[in-house]
Amino acid sequence: MTSKELQTIFQETFASQALPPVYFAPGRVNLIGEHTDYNGGHVFPCALTIGTYGAVQKRNDRKLRFYSMNFPDMGVVKTSLDDLVPDKKAGWTNYPKGVIWAIEQKGHSLPCGLDMLIYGNIPNGSGLSSSASLEVLTGLMVRDTFGFDDLSMQDLALTGQYAENQYNGMNCGIMDQFASAMGKKDCAIFLDTATLEYTYASVALKDARIVITNSKVKHSLVTSAYNDRRRESETALKDLQAVLDIQTLGDLTEAEFDANCSHIADPVCRRRGKHAVYENQRTIRAVEALNRHDVEEFGRLMNESHVSMRDDYEISCPEIDLLVDLAWNTPGVLGSRMTGGGFGGCTVSIVKNDAVEHFVSSLGAAYKESTGHEAEFYVVDIGDGAHRLD
Ligand code: GLA
Numbered sequence: 001m002t003s004k005e006l007q008t009i010f011q012e013t014f015a016s017q018a019l020p021p022v023y024f025a026p027g028r029v030n031l032i033g034e035h036t037d038y039n040g041g042h043v044f045p046c047a048l049t050i051g052t053y054g055a056v057q058k059r060n061d062r063k064l065r066f067y068s069m070n071f072p073d074m075g076v077v078k079t080s081l082d083d084l085v086p087d088k089k090a091g092w093t094n095y096p097k098g099v100i101w102a103i104e105q106k107g108h109s110l111p112c113g114l115d116m117l118i119y120g121n122i123p124n125g126s127g128l129s130s131s132a133s134l135e136v137l138t139g140l141m142v143r144d145t146f147g148f149d150d151l152s153m154q155d156l157a158l159t160g161q162y163a164e165n166q167y168n169g170m171n172c173g174i175m176d177q178f179a180s181a182m183g184k185k186d187c188a189i190f191l192d193t194a195t196l197e198y199t200y201a202s203v204a205l206k207d208a209r210i211v212i213t214n215s216k217v218k219h220s221l222v223t224s225a226y227n228d229r230r231r232e233s234e235t236a237l238k239d240l241q242a243v244l245d246i247q248t249l250g251d252l253t254e255a256e257f258d259a260n261c262s263h264i265a266d267p268v269c270r271r272r273g274k275h276a277v278y279e280n281q282r283t284i285r286a287v288e289a290l291n292r293h294d295v296e297e298f299g300r301l302m303n304e305s306h307v308s309m310r311d312d313y314e315i316s317c318p319e320i321d322l323l324v325d326l327a328w329n330t331p332g333v334l335g336s337r338m339t340g341g342g343f344g345g346c347t348v349s350i351v352k353n354d355a356v357e358h359f360v361s362s363l364g365a366a367y368k369e370s371t372g373h374e375a376e377f378y379v380v381d382i383g384d385g386a387h388r389l390d
Contacts, residue, residue, distance in 0.1 A: 040248020
């Protein structure tokens, strides 16, 4: 999709003469560090080159008009700045509306409404952060349209997360919005979610590539299961805080956790706490390994991460476990794990260049035979964070 095409469709959709500016915000894949971002731990995501595009123009009244080329059946959704309340019927527009609401909550009133055209090429329900990219995109478009220049890209990430939490009811951490706003070509972001300090690590995998496999499966109740995990981790933390002076589970080493975990009363919460602590330490070690070009160790830690998500955090599902098992048993695969929130979505694997073709055909065939689903594969290019295009 080119900027010119989006501008033309914008003009046709909103019967407008003006040439609107065009923006892009990427989706993300997380290489390691899952469900650590609301536990004060580290994450290691990178921005993709697929994402969400938008064109925007301000109006001279308080109306908001949204059109998504991905949801043409919904037509132009008309609402206003005086109607920023979550509503199931508002469908996808709850995301941009939530961000506008959040920007206003944080002290920037929009002087007038806007028209917004959206087009996204992240597969729906894939867990590659189509909603976070839409949130960051909206924040950036609103910031530029109204000259809210004091909002940094990091502020836009936080605003997107606030909207997701408070407007859309998903108690997510900061990882997805941060990756979409702050991504950098060919790098992953090593982010400490307790302080928001971060460094970029060059993803140099020698003779290997990152391959995403989309299971095409998304189990229902993902939001409530996600929110349950978050609550269980918080219970684990509370129990530990009775005996330890810690702010988050990210403050603990594995040995400290093991020595104190008997204080977590509920065995389920104990397992959740274990994942949060071990996964954080694993992420730190994985980034160290990558920085010293030890791709094999990085892959091994990815495998451990999957086992922990499967057994301790219990956020995998049979289809994803099958894809990961198949990958582990395919020559030339250095590591493979589920990526993202869980219960379906995608796996991420490190595959040697000369094994990628076989990986795609053999996993695709075996997965289809067992589940009936056609997996999709994306060989990843790491892109930049959200920016203006035209
Ligand atoms: C979802 C959330 C993120 C993060 C991941 C799990 O993508 O939006 O904040 O918690 O799940 O790592």
